[in-house]
Each structure stands twice: as structure tokens, then as C-alpha cells.
Amino acid sequence: MCTFFYDGLVIPVEPGPLPSPGPKPWPFEPRPEPLPKPILPKPILPKPKSPFIRLRPRRPAPMFPDRFPGKSTPIYDVRVGHKGKPRACVTVTLSADWDGHDLRDENVGAIEHFAAWRQQHGVPMTHFVCPSYFSNGQNVAQNANQIRRGMIPGDEVAIHVHGWRSLLQQAGVLQVASFWSGSPVNNYQTPAYANAWADIGHDNPITHYTRQEITQIINRSRALLQGAGFNVSSSFRSGAWVAHRELLRGVRNAGCILDASGVPPAMTEPLNGLFTAMALNPHPLALWANNITPNSQPHVLNPIGVNLRELPCHYSLADYNTQQGIEGRMQWALGQIQHAQLDQTVYLHFGFHPETAVTLRLYQPNQPAGTVLANIPMNHLAKLEGALQTWRASGAIWGQLQFVTVEDAVQIFVP
Numbered sequence: 001m002c003t004f005f006y007d008g009l010v011i012p013v014e015p016g017p018l019p020s021p022g023p024k025p026w027p028f029e030p031r032p033e034p035l036p037k038p039i040l041p042k043p044i045l046p047k048p049k050s051p052f053i054r055l056r057p058r059r060p061a062p063m064f065p066d067r068f069p070g071k072s073t074p075i076y077d078v079r080v081g082h083k084g085k086p087r088a089c090v091t092v093t094l095s096a097d098w099d100g101h102d103l104r105d106e107n108v109g110a111i112e113h114f115a116a117w118r119q120q121h122g123v124p125m126t127h128f129v130c131p132s133y134f135s136n137g138q139n140v141a142q143n144a145n146q147i148r149r150g151m152i153p154g155d156e157v158a159i160h161v162h163g164w165r166s167l168l169q170q171a172g173v174l175q176v177a178s179f180w181s182g183s184p185v186n187n188y189q190t191p192a193y194a195n196a197w198a199d200i201g202h203d204n205p206i207t208h209y210t211r212q213e214i215t216q217i218i219n220r221s222r223a224l225l226q227g228a229g230f231n232v233s234s235s236f237r238s239g240a241w242v243a244h245r246e247l248l249r250g251v252r253n254a255g256c257i258l259d260a261s262g263v264p265p266a267m268t269e270p271l272n273g274l275f276t277a278m279a280l281n282p283h284p285l286a287l288w289a290n291n292i293t294p295n296s297q298p299h300v301l302n303p304i305g306v307n308l309r310e311l312p313c314h315y316s317l318a319d320y321n322t323q324q325g326i327e328g329r330m331q332w333a334l335g336q337i338q339h340a341q342l343d344q345t346v347y348l349h350f351g352f353h354p355e356t357a358v359t360l361r362l363y364q365p366n367q368p369a370g371t372v373l374a375n376i377p378m379n380h381l382a383k384l385e386g387a388l389q390t391w392r393a394s395g396a397i398w399g400q401l402q403f404v405t406v407e408d409a410v411q412i413f414v415p
Contacts, residue, residue, distance in 0.1 A: 214250025
């Protein structure tokens, strides 16, 4: 028995007797019949977790996350095509960051209307849900049903963590001072605001905590979300996008395989300035400043010593952009694939916060639950909806887009 390699597969071959000498080969004698080609086993592909993608074999992911078509560098394979045929396209993920403030009908109703539009057009979304909706004695079933109003079949539910006091207490972790309460804007004293259930800590960066404490927080977060009836994926996003190596290692130790917190510095300039003024060490956003640009593509964080897939947040959350800015990002991506091969794609992410979909309401700290501090008009969801409807109205644009969840995007880019 011997083996040979064919396209990366090892094929066993049983040796046979050597051929006996015969007449001279063609052209003096008829050409012998060609040997039959070996029947090769089909490659085993991961099963897609949503109905919106069709998997195909792929080349290895590039080592550099910022390289695109037209730049004479390797990029990613597309795994979806019109009527089963490959095509160059833009892979788009949408997300909602449920931060744990409240679940008012004004905002949830707008998200429910958006969900109906998404279902009509086959657009899935990833919901990063902070478990503080279920950690402070709330009506778990009622809050879970409010969140589900914004979901459709095929959506993903993932873990999103802000440092709310009740969540940390359930995880067995002590809360430290929120950065607003430890800053000049608040005289270094009281929390800036609470949520609808009199909890505080939304502004408590989880970079304060050790690797083991982060693992405890995420494990408890997963248990709370599962207890509310959600099927939780292995995706994670940090509140305020804060991260450092020990935090990400704690995330990986808790069983998450991908992070979606990476942001370019321009997107976080107000927070950058505040963290710098407070001399927080390590700086909660320094990791991304050195590794993420507005054009970064999904990649593996091994070069910084963390075995996680990173799907960047980009400069594309509706809270920090205009509708024109969102549409401009899409024009950039379409330009990247204009001269791409048929099996190539680039990645874009867009998202919003449910608490700012229409109006943000802040609550008085150290007061009875629901004591209002301020109502601030926002209407950020309308910007994302407007951009999507513009693309849908243009067949030329819509035909070049494939929408997947963050979890499914990993299978396309960095499985």
C-alpha cells in the first residue's frame, strides 16, 4: 500500500504488477485508453446556521486583515451566489447592542417594525444582549418577550457585557467605581445615571477585572440569558468596546470563539479622551488603536496572543454616524469588489442601540426605580433603516449584498 497527494487529500493506492514490455507506443500503435480518474471524497463543510448562506470550499484566510480586491493581495472566498453560482459581493452583518437601560415600548416598537421589514427581505441580525435585564429582580419573562419582539427566525443572540452592579454581584465579582463617578464631570462622587430597575454600572468598564473575573461574568451572563429562554451563541461584544489581552483571554476561557468589539480610534474619540484624562491603565481602548482601522476585515487575534476570531465593529454604528456616512461605507465596499474575482467578498458591519432607537431615557441614581433623569431624542435606528431601504430600492446594489449573522460570518471568513 502506498499513498499520494491530490489537492490536499491523501489517497491510498494498492500497488499492482509492473506492465510487461509491449509494442512501441503511439504513433506506431493506437493510443491506450486513459486510466479512470480516482473518485475523491467530498470535503466536509460546516453546516450553515442560517438559511441565508450556501457554503463552498475556500482558500485559507489572509494573514493581513486590511487587504482587499484590486490590491494584488489575497482576500476571502464568497460562499453564496445567485442561484447557487459564486459571485463577488459585500458580506454585511447587522447588530443591536441591548445595553440594559430599559425596554420601553417606544423603542421596542420601532425595532419590531424593523424586524418585520427584515423578515420580508431575508435580513438576519445579531442581538448582543446584556443580561442585566434579568439580574436585578425583574420580570424575566416580560423582559425576554420585549426583546423577542425585535427578532425574526435566523437571528443570533450573543453576550454583551456592561459592568452593571447586579450582574457583577451575581457573578461573585465586586463592582469598582464607574468611570463617570470617578471623573471631574461628576465631582468624583455619584453615578451619572441608573437604569429603569435602579441598577447602576453601565459606565463601569470591565477592563477593571482580572481574567478569572471576566470568565465568571461571562459564564453568569450566559446562564442568565439561557434562563430567559435564549439560545446563546459563542459570540461576544464588550460594553463600550473596551478590551485588553487579559479580558479577551477571559472571554476565550468562558467558551466564546469570536469577539465583535474591535473599533477604529475615530469611532471612539470621546471615550478615548476621557480614558486618557483619567489615566486608566491599561487604557481600555489602546488595543484597538493599534490593531483596527475603518477598513479592517475579520481576522484571528493570534498575533496579540489571544485565540479568538475578531469581527470588527467598523465606523458604522448608527449612533456615531449619519445615514450618508453609512451609505458612504457601502459605496467604498462596492468599489472594492468592482474588479474582484467571482469568489471574493469584503466585510461590513452596521448596528444600533435599542435604547437609542428613538429616544434615550436616563434614570436618577439612588432613587426609586424608574425616576427619570432625562429624555433625549435620538432616532438612530431611522438612519440605518433609511440606508437599507435605499440599497433595497437599487437592484444593482442589493444584488451585490449578502446578509448573515456575526456567527455565520465567521464561517465565511475565519472558520
